[in-house]
Amino acid sequence: MTNAIDVTSLTKSFGNLTALSEVTMAVRKGEYMGLLGPNGAGKSTMLKVITGMIMPTSGTVSVNGIDCRDHRRAMETVGCVIETPECYPNFTPVEVLDYIGRIRGVPGNQISARTREVLEEVRMWEWRNKPVGKFSKGMKQRVTLAQALMPDPDILIMDEPTSGLDPRGMMEVREILAGLKRSDRSLLVSTHMLNEVSEVCDSVTVIRKGKLVMSGNVRDLLRRTEKDVTLEVTLRRDMTDDFMKDLKEFENVSGTERINNYTFSASFAGPEDREGLVELVKKHGLGLLTLNQKGSDLESLYMSLTGEDDTDDIK
Amino acid sequence: MTSNDAAAADAVTARGRYELPPQAGQVMSVYTLQMRLYAKSWTPYLLILLAALIPISMFILDILSDGPVSDILDPEIVFVLLPYMIALIPAVFAGRVLSSEFKNRTAYLTFPLPVTRTVFFIGKLMAAMTLSLSIMLLGFGLGIVMSDVYGIALPDDTAMALMLSLFGIFAITAMAYALSAVFKRGSVAATIAIVIVLPLVLEFILLIVYLVTNISEETLDGILDILHIMPVSVGNVALGMIAGNGSPFAPAAYMIAATAWGIAFILLGWFLMNRKEL
Numbered sequence: 383m384t385n386a387i388d389v390t391s392l393t394k395s396f397g398n399l400t401a402l403s404e405v406t407m408a409v410r411k412g413e414y415m416g417l418l419g420p421n422g423a424g425k426s427t428m429l430k431v432i433t434g435m436i437m438p439t440s441g442t443v444s445v446n447g448i449d450c451r452d453h454r455r456a457m458e459t460v461g462c463v464i465e466t467p468e469c470y471p472n473f474t475p476v477e478v479l480d481y482i483g484r485i486r487g488v489p490g491n492q493i494s495a496r497t498r499e500v501l502e503e504v505r506m507w508e509w510r511n512k513p514v515g516k517f518s519k520g521m522k523q524r525v526t527l528a529q530a531l532m533p534d535p536d537i538l539i540m541d542e543p544t545s546g547l548d549p550r551g552m553m554e555v556r557e558i559l560a561g562l563k564r565s566d567r568s569l570l571v572s573t574h575m576l577n578e579v580s581e582v583c584d585s586v587t588v589i590r591k592g593k594l595v596m597s598g599n600v601r602d603l604l605r606r607t608e609k610d611v612t613l614e615v616t617l618r619r620d621m622t623d624d625f626m627k628d629l630k631e632f633e634n635v636s637g638t639e640r641i642n643n644y645t646f647s648a649s650f651a652g653p654e655d656r657e658g659l660v661e662l663v664k665k666h667g668l669g670l671l672t673l674n675q676k677g678s679d680l681e682s683l684y685m686s687l688t689g690e691d692d693t694d695d696i697k
Numbered sequence: 698m699t700s701n702d703a704a705a706a707d708a709v710t711a712r713g714r715y716e717l718p719p720q721a722g723q724v725m726s727v728y729t730l731q732m733r734l735y736a737k738s739w740t741p742y743l744l745i746l747l748a749a750l751i752p753i754s755m756f757i758l759d760i761l762s763d764g765p766v767s768d769i770l771d772p773e774i775v776f777v778l779l780p781y782m783i784a785l786i787p788a789v790f791a792g793r794v795l796s797s798e799f800k801n802r803t804a805y806l807t808f809p810l811p812v813t814r815t816v817f818f819i820g821k822l823m824a825a826m827t828l829s830l831s832i833m834l835l836g837f838g839l840g841i842v843m844s845d846v847y848g849i850a851l852p853d854d855t856a857m858a859l860m861l862s863l864f865g866i867f868a869i870t871a872m873a874y875a876l877s878a879v880f881k882r883g884s885v886a887a888t889i890a891i892v893i894v895l896p897l898v899l900e901f902i903l904l905i906v907y908l909v910t911n912i913s914e915e916t917l918d919g920i921l922d923i924l925h926i927m928p929v930s931v932g933n934v935a936l937g938m939i940a941g942n943g944s945p946f947a948p949a950a951y952m953i954a955a956t957a958w959g960i961a962f963i964l965l966g967w968f969l970m971n972r973k974e975l
Contacts, residue, residue: 433808433809434808435809435974436974453813454813458717458811460809462809462810465805465975467804467805469803471801472734472737472738473737477733478806481729482806482810484718484722484726484729485718485726485810485812487718488715526806534715
């Protein structure tokens, strides 16, 4: 069976800078894949090559088995949102979708109905006759999502669809994406947020500095990030030696560090028991002020995958 | 059938919902989009005002003057804005069509669609040409009507002057459009600079060459004549014909030069846009 997207030995250079180096990956039909990596990893470059906005230096890319150099046919069943495009600010969502519908072959007598369907799907129907230029970033993002859905595509390609949105906007876009799932539709979404991948995708490909780091099931990946979690805890009262002794013997704790009289960190070599830790603090009567995971999931992931601290890259 | 053809057929029949329209249909969609964009901006209305400026001025003059307007005006004055219209109209309509797509990031909406860049290029070019030629025709038509109303006699060459103007508009529109594929901003200024400033600069250079070298006056005139056949001079030539001065070269020579100039710039713009990486 043909894959939805096949990328083989893809290399893209801009002068001396190699943005992608020999990347090979595939998105199967019906699969929702997250393309995960820090800023500058090459995610957007990869999506731009797939969607024909830039040409590869070497390697091949095919969509539904069609070589992407035949852009028109390769993109026929694809809906894209690449680098937060701007819709024409004087146009209303209805006008934007009319243009997209006509150019993509939605019959004239079905355009209105299809427009309503997709605008309702992205919760923008009530704003259908307002100019896009007056919309917030989140609303604009939903209009661009609507244009990607207009031809009822088999494949969706999204480049950081929640970038620049507030938490509510992020949640809404993720909900919309998750709601689009169906057996014959594939999604390739780039992001630097692990939780986005875990909420929306079945599989993940991690790239870093233009190279493929790993590709696999999201659950496997999450299991990997669960290892070596470090929690930083601040207490209301001074720590006691008894508490530190109990902490070292706590389940899965691989190491502890006393940062000051009130703050300590504990590293876990397996799944961390946060509730148990809170109970331990309570038992010693120390009072819990804060409990944070040190670094984001993504930082932990990169450390786990590459064995080095990429915090600077991630920031 | 190639493997790509077979895969494309499989992909569409498997889904079976919408089929891409022919490329000509997609060109029309892009054309309609650009015409709608024009309709929502202020520039066409401003340029219609420019085209109507002379007739409006004549009307005001008629009200203010004591005697008949035809005693004060001659055809050259009625069409005096012609060279500027040939420069300004294409610059405004075509000079920012593509650059605004890149600057405002709206190209990111269209380029990943199943549309070739050639389709996009042709659709937008057709819209720019339609509006440029229409407003030139409107301005010219109004000039003719007003001349008739006020009894100002136009020479027989007027029709040929109109033809020359349309060819000039085609050439300058093509140039402005090609420049808009290169510059993110400033293509309007670049077009106006080329159409208005370039001939002056070239003539100034030639004058210096004439003064510091031993070239004969005939040679200088010959070079100036060749420069004047460029489309940037078409407006002045057309105006001269309306004034009854005829044209230095056969009108066909100007038309051929304008056509070649226009096609060369269209090919240049097409080439540059196809190579553009976003």
